Amino acid sequence: xxQALRSLADLDARPARVVDDHGAWCPHRCVAHNGVEFFxxxxxxxxxxxxxxxxxxxxxxxELDDILSDSSPKLLVHDTEFSDAAGQLRDRxxxxxxxxxxxxTATTNGR
Numbered sequence: 164x165x166q167a168l169r170s171l172a173d174l175d176a177r178p179a180r181v182v183d184d185h186g187a188w189c190p191h192r193c194v195a196h197n198g199v200e201f202f203x204x205x206x207x208x209x210x211x212x213x214x215x216x217x218x219x220x221x222x223x224x225x226e227l228d229d230i231l232s233d234s235s236p237k238l239l240v241h242d243t244e245f246s247d248a249a250g251q252l253r254d255r256x257x258x259x260x261x262x263x264x265x266x267x268t269a270t271t272n273g274r
Contacts, residue, residue, distance in 0.1 A: 204240055214234070216231075216236065228255050235256075237259045238259070239253065239258045240261075241263055243263055246263060
């Protein structure tokens, strides 16, 4: 998803692509790990009225569970290196969808 920006129109188009590609989940709360793609996600959330909750990658699954229990996200965006933790959090917190790494692909929790 990380691409060079050539104009303000490019900057505007990137979050629009996130909404177009993943719009079914954007109206819900989202959780993102820091990265370049975070800005696309944050702007996409702003366009749809979703809330972007940031997590610190240094926290344990139990600590993240406490945060996610308070924010009730429907979508968890994470890097590939956090796949195991994301799966645990999906099961513990009832998160419906995971969006992982590059390219962003979605998995459903069967809800």
